[in-house]
Every structure is written in C-alpha cells, then in structure tokens.
Amino acid sequence: MFxxxxxxxxxxxxxxxxxxxxxxxxxxxxxxxxxxxxxAVNQDVLGDQTVFHSYIFQLEIRGDGTASLHxxxxxxxxxxxxxxxxxxxxxxxxxxxxxVVTTLAGLLFPIGPNTNPQLPSADISLEQxxxxxxxxxxxxxxxxxxxxxRARFYNGTEDPTNPTAGALGNLNTTPRVYTRFTASDxxxxxx
Numbered sequence: 001m002f003x004x005x006x007x008x009x010x011x012x013x014x015x016x017x018x019x020x021x022x023x024x025x026x027x028x029x030x031x032x033x034x035x036x037x038x039x040a041v042n043q044d045v046l047g048d049q050t051v052f053h054s055y056i057f058q059l060e061i062r063g064d065g066t067a068s069l070h071x072x073x074x075x076x077x078x079x080x081x082x083x084x085x086x087x088x089x090x091x092x093x094x095x096x097x098x099x100v101v102t103t104l105a106g107l108l109f110p111i112g113p114n115t116n117p118q119l120p121s122a123d124i125s126l127e128q129x130x131x132x133x134x135x136x137x138x139x140x141x142x143x144x145x146x147x148x149x150r151a152r153f154y155n156g157t158e159d160p161t162n163p164t165a166g167a168l169g170n171l172n173t174t175p176r177v178y179t180r181f182t183a184s185d186x187x188x189x190x191x
Contacts, residue, residue: 002067028095030140032099032138033062035173037056037058038055038057038178040073043055045081053073053076059144067090068087068088068103069103072086084106085106087103087132088103088105089102089103099144100134102134104129108124128154129166131160141183144178151168152165160170
C-alpha cells in the first residue's frame with residue numbers, strides 16, 4: 001500500500017512539474033528582434049482608380065524592448081490627403097509566445113486654404129493621436145504574422161499616454177505577414 005501511495009504521488013508530481021519544462025514557443029524561444037517588412041502592392045491611393053502605388057511597412061523590434069512602425073505610405077500626397085507620424089512604442093512577449101506591440105503616432109490632416117498670412121496656404125495639422133496595440137504570432141526566425149490590432153483615438157485635448165482614455169476602435173483580425181529584412185551583398189557581387 002505504501003509503495004502504491006508513493007508511486008501515485010510521483011506520477012502526480014511528474015504531471016504537475018512537466019509543463020514547467022515544456023519547450024517555450026513563439027517569441028519565448030525564437031530570436032525575433034530585427035526589422036520586418038510587408039508590402040501593400042498596387043494600392044488605389046486616392047480611391048478613384050487614378051493613382052496606384054505600392055507601399056512598404058517596416059516594423060522594427062529592438063532588443064531593448066522598443067518598437068517602431070514606419071510606412072512609405074505616410075509621405076505619399078501628405079499635403080492633400082494627410083498622413084501619420086511614425087509609430088513608436090514598446091513590445092513584450094506573452095507567456096503563450098505571442099508578441100504584443102503597442103505604439104503611439106500622430107494623425108495629420110490637410111488644411112487650407114489658410115487665411116492666416118503667417119501660415120502656408122496648404123499644410124498638414126495634428127488632428128489626433130493613435131495608440132495601437134498589435135498581437136503577432138512569431139512563426140519562425142524570419143516570419144511574424146499580425147493576428148490582431150486595435151487602436152484608440154485621442155482628440156487634441158486628450159492625453160494619448162493614458163491607456164484608457166480616447167475612443168476605442170474596432171478589433172482588426174486581418175492577418176498580415178511580416179518577413180525579416182536581411183542585409184545581403186548579392187547586388188554588390190553582380191557584374
């Protein structure tokens with residue numbers, strides 16, 4: 001009877017402790033810091049089928065816990081259509097191996113014509129701040145997939161550093177694949 005009791009406790013201990021030794025997943029096991037890109041190809045810039053451009057999105061995940069998201073789209077027709085500032089923030093790795101990135105950015109709207117002679121006739125003006133939280137799966141050492149994103153929008157009188165202020169936007173579950181951008185000397189070696 002004593003031997004069966006000891007065996008029972010040993011089995012329980014193994015199944016209780018075993019999950020603690022399970023292999024970590026996602027950002028817990030893969031060295032994922034670096035620059036990742038995704039392309040948005042042949043986008044209808046003005047929404048009227050007259051101008052099409054392809055854009056690149058660059059996500060930087062740095063080893064010090066900071067992150068940034070830039071896009072070539074931010075600078076396209078910015079005086080006429082508005083723009084975003086680069087989104088700067090931080091990241092953390094969840095216990096389930098998913099990567100959480102939270103950034104802050106400014107949303108700039110076009111203004112003009114301007115009746116103030118000290119300002120240009122057409123320009124952009126800060127309209128809102130946007131706090132966006134992204135959830136990524138770290139698929140492998142070279143690929144991350146955005147699986148969720150949600151933004152908070154802050155008007156000009158609200159504090160964008162307050163994580164509960166502003167207006168909460170809709171949850172975006174459109175998957176977006178980012179791939180590691182790597183240095184290569186291949187072009188230098190061509191004739």
